[in-house]
Amino acid sequence: MFTGIDEIDWAALRHAYGSAADVPGWLRGLASPDPAERERALDGMYGAVHHQGDVYDSTLASIPFLFALVAHEEVPDRGGLVELLTSIGGVNGGDAGADASAVVRSGAEAFVALAGDPDAGVRAAAAGALVRFSGEPARVLGLLRQRMAVERDDGVLLALIEALGLFVRRHRGQRGAALGLLAAHSTPPHGPGLRLASLGQLALGAPDRLPADLVPTAVGLLRDRSRQRSGTPGPDRPDTDTLVGRLRRLRPSDEEGSHLLRTLHAGLDDRVADRTALLAGQLASPDPVDRCNAVWMTAGLLREWRGDHSRTVALVGGQLASDEGRLRDAAVWVLTDLFALAAPAADALDALLAARPGLRLHRWEGAAPALGGPLKALARSGDPRAVPVLAEVLAGPDVPDDLGHVIVHLGRAAAPLAPALRRGLRSVEPASPDAVDRAAPLLAALGALGDTESLPEVLRLLRGTADGPGRQGAVVGHALRALAAFGPAAREAAPAVRDLLGTRHAPAAAAALWSLEGDASAVLPALLGELAGDGPRRRQAADGLARLGPAARPALPGLHRLTESDQVWERMSAACALWRIDGAPEPVVPVLRAAWAQHPHTRGTIAGCVRDLGPAGAPLWDLLEAELAAPRRHTARKGGYGSHDILKDEALVRTCREVVAEQEG
Structure with a gap:
C-alpha cells in the first residue's frame, strides 16, 4: 500500500499549515487497526492536506496512496477514504484543483470494482464516485x-x-x-x-x-x-477530540432522515407553499426525532424565503413544551435568529422561561455567562414579557455582557431597565481589557432608550478611553453613537465630543456633534479632511456629510472622486451623499443601481437613502417595488448564513413598504 512513500520528499511539499512532513504518518495511520488512530489520521488529512476543501501539492501526492488503501479489503473504514478521494477530486477552480480532478478521474476504474465491494460503506461511497469521475x-x-x-x-x-x-x-x-x-x-x-x-x-x-x-x-x-426505524445504535466510533469527532457529535440523531428531508426541501426550492405544508406535517409527527429534523428544515426555509410564516413559527414554538432536550434546544436555537418573526412562539417561550428559570442564563465553565436562548429569543421578538425577566437577571450577581444587544429590540418597553443598565455601565473600568465587550451592548441599549440620565457615565467612558490603544479605544465609537442617539438633550457633551474632531475618531465625533448641536460649520472641516484621506474612514466621512445635506456642498468634488472607488461600500456612500447634498439624481443613480444589483447587502442602506429623499428618490422607486415583489430574501446565500440575515432582510422590506406607501398616499 505504501510502496514509494519514503521516496517522496514530503518535507519539501506543503499543506495548509506548512511542511507536509507529517503526511506519511497520517497515510499510514489510515490503515491502523486502532480506531482512534485512524480518526486522528483522517482528521489530519481533512484538517491540513485537504483543509476546507483546498488542494495542495501534498494532496496530489497523497492520491495514489489513498487509492491503494481503498483497494485493500483488510483496511477498515475504507468508505470514508473513498469519500475523501471524492471530495479531493471534486475541487473546482485553480490549477491544483484541475490536477487533482484529473488524477482522481484517471483512477476511476477503481470505483467500478469498489461498487461491488463486500463492505457496505465502500459500496455506498463508490456509487457517487462512479457518476462523478467515470467518463462512460x-x-x-x-x-x-x-x-x-x-x-x-x-x-x-x-x-x-x-x-x-x-x-x-x-x-x-x-x-x-x-x-x-x-x-x-x-x-x-x-x-x-x-x-x-x-x-x-x-x-x-x-x-x-x-x-x-x-x-x-x-x-x-x-x-x-x-x-x-430500527432502535439499533449506529456503528461504534471513538470519541476523539478531532475535527471529524466534533462534526460527528453535531450530527442529528437520525442523520439519514435529516438528509432525506433536506434533499426533498432543496429540490422543492421555491415551492414555498409545498415546503410549508410539508413542514407542518413534519412538525406534527408523533416522533420527536422527526420533529427535530423538521425544526432544522424550518430554519433553512425562513432564512431564504419571505412570506407569512406565522403558522410554521407557532409550530416550532410548540416544540418547546417537549421533554426531549435535543428537540427543545433545536427549537430555541431557530427562534433566537428570527427576531420579530418569532412573535407567534412568544407564548411558548414565556411559558418555558416560567417553567425552567435556569434557562435564563447559559453558563460555560471558565467563561462569563450569556443570556439563555429562550430569554434572548423572547426579547429579540420584541415581547415586553421579557422585561421583568431581564430585570431579575440585571439584579443578579452575573450580568451577561450580551444583554444590552437584545434590549434594543424591546424599544421603549425596556425603559424600566435603564437604571440597572446605568449601574452596569458604571462598573466598567475604561482601562480594563474587556471594557469594549462590556460597554458596547450597554451603550447600545441606553442609546436606543434615549436615556440621557446615563450621560455622566457615557462621558466618563468617552474621556477615559479617548487616547486608548486598540480595543480600549473602540469604546469611544460606541460612546459617540450613544451620544448621537441622545441628540440635543445631551448638548452638554458637545465640548468633549468637539475635542475628538482632530483624532482617529473624527467621523463618529462629527456625527455625534451634528446630532447634539446641528452646526454644520463645526463638523464640516473634520469631515472634509477625512474624505481627502485614503483610509477606511472615507466612507464614514461620506455618511456624515450626507447628514449635513446642502450645507456640505464643499465636499462635492471629493465625493465625486469617491464614487470611482474600487470599494463598493465607498461608492455607495458617496453616491447617497451626493444625492442628498446636491439633489441631482445624475450621475449617482447608475452607481446605486449597480451596487444594488451586484452587492445585495448594500440594499438596506440604499433603500434608506431613497426613503429619506422623499419624492426626489423617484428614480430608484422601481428597485424598491421590485424588491417587494421578490419572494427570496436579499440575504439568502449559498454556503452559510449570518445570525442577523433575517433581521436585515425584514428591515429592508419594511423600508421598501414605507416608500411605496408614501407614494400611494
Missing part, C-alpha cells in the same frame, strides 16, 4: 441498474438512488432510463426511506415527474419510516 455514462448507468437489482443493504440502496439523481443532473441527454428507475422506486412496494429518497432526487432533477399529492405522500412516508 452508459456504462455507469448500467452498473447502477445492476447494483440496484442485487443490493440488499438499505444504506447502499439510498446511496445508489442519490447516484441516479446525480446522473440525471449531469447527463441530461441520457437521463431517461435513470428517471425511470427513480420513478419506479418512488412507489410501492419499495420501503418508505427509499421512496422518500427517490422523491427527493426527482425534485432535484425532474420536478415535473413528482406526484400531484407530493406533500401528503411524503408526510405519510415519513410516518411509516419512523415506525419502522
Whole structure:
C-alpha cells in the first residue's frame, strides 16, 4: 500500500499549515487497526492536506496512496477514504484543483470494482464516485441498474438512488432510463426511506415527474419510516477530540432522515407553499426525532424565503413544551435568529422561561455567562414579557455582557431597565481589557432608550478611553453613537465630543456633534479632511456629510472622486451623499443601481437613502417595488448564513413598504 512513500520528499511539499512532513504518518495511520488512530489520521488529512476543501501539492501526492488503501479489503473504514478521494477530486477552480480532478478521474476504474465491494460503506461511497469521475455514462448507468437489482443493504440502496439523481443532473441527454428507475422506486412496494429518497432526487432533477399529492405522500412516508426505524445504535466510533469527532457529535440523531428531508426541501426550492405544508406535517409527527429534523428544515426555509410564516413559527414554538432536550434546544436555537418573526412562539417561550428559570442564563465553565436562548429569543421578538425577566437577571450577581444587544429590540418597553443598565455601565473600568465587550451592548441599549440620565457615565467612558490603544479605544465609537442617539438633550457633551474632531475618531465625533448641536460649520472641516484621506474612514466621512445635506456642498468634488472607488461600500456612500447634498439624481443613480444589483447587502442602506429623499428618490422607486415583489430574501446565500440575515432582510422590506406607501398616499 505504501510502496514509494519514503521516496517522496514530503518535507519539501506543503499543506495548509506548512511542511507536509507529517503526511506519511497520517497515510499510514489510515490503515491502523486502532480506531482512534485512524480518526486522528483522517482528521489530519481533512484538517491540513485537504483543509476546507483546498488542494495542495501534498494532496496530489497523497492520491495514489489513498487509492491503494481503498483497494485493500483488510483496511477498515475504507468508505470514508473513498469519500475523501471524492471530495479531493471534486475541487473546482485553480490549477491544483484541475490536477487533482484529473488524477482522481484517471483512477476511476477503481470505483467500478469498489461498487461491488463486500463492505457496505465502500459500496455506498463508490456509487457517487462512479457518476462523478467515470467518463462512460452508459456504462455507469448500467452498473447502477445492476447494483440496484442485487443490493440488499438499505444504506447502499439510498446511496445508489442519490447516484441516479446525480446522473440525471449531469447527463441530461441520457437521463431517461435513470428517471425511470427513480420513478419506479418512488412507489410501492419499495420501503418508505427509499421512496422518500427517490422523491427527493426527482425534485432535484425532474420536478415535473413528482406526484400531484407530493406533500401528503411524503408526510405519510415519513410516518411509516419512523415506525419502522430500527432502535439499533449506529456503528461504534471513538470519541476523539478531532475535527471529524466534533462534526460527528453535531450530527442529528437520525442523520439519514435529516438528509432525506433536506434533499426533498432543496429540490422543492421555491415551492414555498409545498415546503410549508410539508413542514407542518413534519412538525406534527408523533416522533420527536422527526420533529427535530423538521425544526432544522424550518430554519433553512425562513432564512431564504419571505412570506407569512406565522403558522410554521407557532409550530416550532410548540416544540418547546417537549421533554426531549435535543428537540427543545433545536427549537430555541431557530427562534433566537428570527427576531420579530418569532412573535407567534412568544407564548411558548414565556411559558418555558416560567417553567425552567435556569434557562435564563447559559453558563460555560471558565467563561462569563450569556443570556439563555429562550430569554434572548423572547426579547429579540420584541415581547415586553421579557422585561421583568431581564430585570431579575440585571439584579443578579452575573450580568451577561450580551444583554444590552437584545434590549434594543424591546424599544421603549425596556425603559424600566435603564437604571440597572446605568449601574452596569458604571462598573466598567475604561482601562480594563474587556471594557469594549462590556460597554458596547450597554451603550447600545441606553442609546436606543434615549436615556440621557446615563450621560455622566457615557462621558466618563468617552474621556477615559479617548487616547486608548486598540480595543480600549473602540469604546469611544460606541460612546459617540450613544451620544448621537441622545441628540440635543445631551448638548452638554458637545465640548468633549468637539475635542475628538482632530483624532482617529473624527467621523463618529462629527456625527455625534451634528446630532447634539446641528452646526454644520463645526463638523464640516473634520469631515472634509477625512474624505481627502485614503483610509477606511472615507466612507464614514461620506455618511456624515450626507447628514449635513446642502450645507456640505464643499465636499462635492471629493465625493465625486469617491464614487470611482474600487470599494463598493465607498461608492455607495458617496453616491447617497451626493444625492442628498446636491439633489441631482445624475450621475449617482447608475452607481446605486449597480451596487444594488451586484452587492445585495448594500440594499438596506440604499433603500434608506431613497426613503429619506422623499419624492426626489423617484428614480430608484422601481428597485424598491421590485424588491417587494421578490419572494427570496436579499440575504439568502449559498454556503452559510449570518445570525442577523433575517433581521436585515425584514428591515429592508419594511423600508421598501414605507416608500411605496408614501407614494400611494
